[in-house]
Amino acid sequence: MRRFSAEYLEHTRRGMWEDGRDALTDLELASRERVLDVGCGTGELTRVLAAEADATRAGEARGADATVIGVDADPELLSVAREAERETEASGRIDYLAGDATRLPVGDDVVDLAVCQALLINLPDPAAAVRELVRVSSDLVAAVEPDNADVRVASTVEAEERLEREAREAYVDGVETDIALGGRVRGAFDAAGLVDVRTRRYVHEKRTEPPYAEAALRSAARKASGAGLSDHREELIAATSETAYDDLRGRWREMGREVVDAMGSEEYERVEYVPFDVTVGRVN
Secondary structure: OOOOOOOHHHHHHOOOOOOHHHHHHHHOHHHHHHOEEEEOOOOHHHHHHHHHHHHHHHOOOOOOOEEEEEEEEEHHHHHHHHHHOOOOOOOOOOOEEOOOEEEOOOOOOOOEEEOOOOOHHHHOHHHHHHHHHHHHEEEEEEEEOOHHHHHHEEEHHHHHHHHHHHHHHHHHOOOOOOOOOOHHHHHHHHHHEEEEEEEEEEEEEEEEOOOOOOOHHHHHHHHHHHHHHHHHHHHHHHHOOOOHHHHHHHHHHHHHHHHHHHHHHOOOEEEEEEEEEEEEEOOO
């Protein structure tokens, strides 16, 4: 399984569900009692699930609030998740466990919703994880997976759109797992015996505009230094060559300096459109 730092997850998932919670409608959170978030990382979706279950229950006759359990194989990410959870109103109703997505540390049928976000795209055998989700759920299984081949960028720095597309296409080709899985999760759901399978697409818009947040300034500096591209050096070389990578990195750094200059005069704006497919199926 591919692994990521807490900083990377915070950058890629920041604000993802602020305007997109309608995409979670098919998870039927108002009726959930026990929810498992597999591959939870730093717990962004875990906390959203707990908060959304509360919101959808508001005004209804109800018993105890839903319990949400996050599972991840990385103890450092779980530490970040636990610290963030203590700062939320859901504190005490979220628990975290260490465990592998293909060998979950819970019994059969112990939750009524098993869900993952951007997990299957990072596994060499996503179907094995889907089978585990089915094993532990008595009712619903859901996967929120991006189609990274369909990401789009609009920028006031013309070269950024072109270079982002070039780097993305090479990265998709160079990664060993299927990071463009998106709505094709349906095939794994069907194969696992799930019924009433449906998919809802949500496009997460990540905007950069004045006044610039500190994270946006750091991102621009990483572009100018080439550090952001270097994070994916191995995959980019696998898809092209070391010479092609060096050429791309040189053009990338030049583009980054344009971004930094444009931000200095508050003329830089950027929108990244990341499509996520929310696939839900019911245990037969």
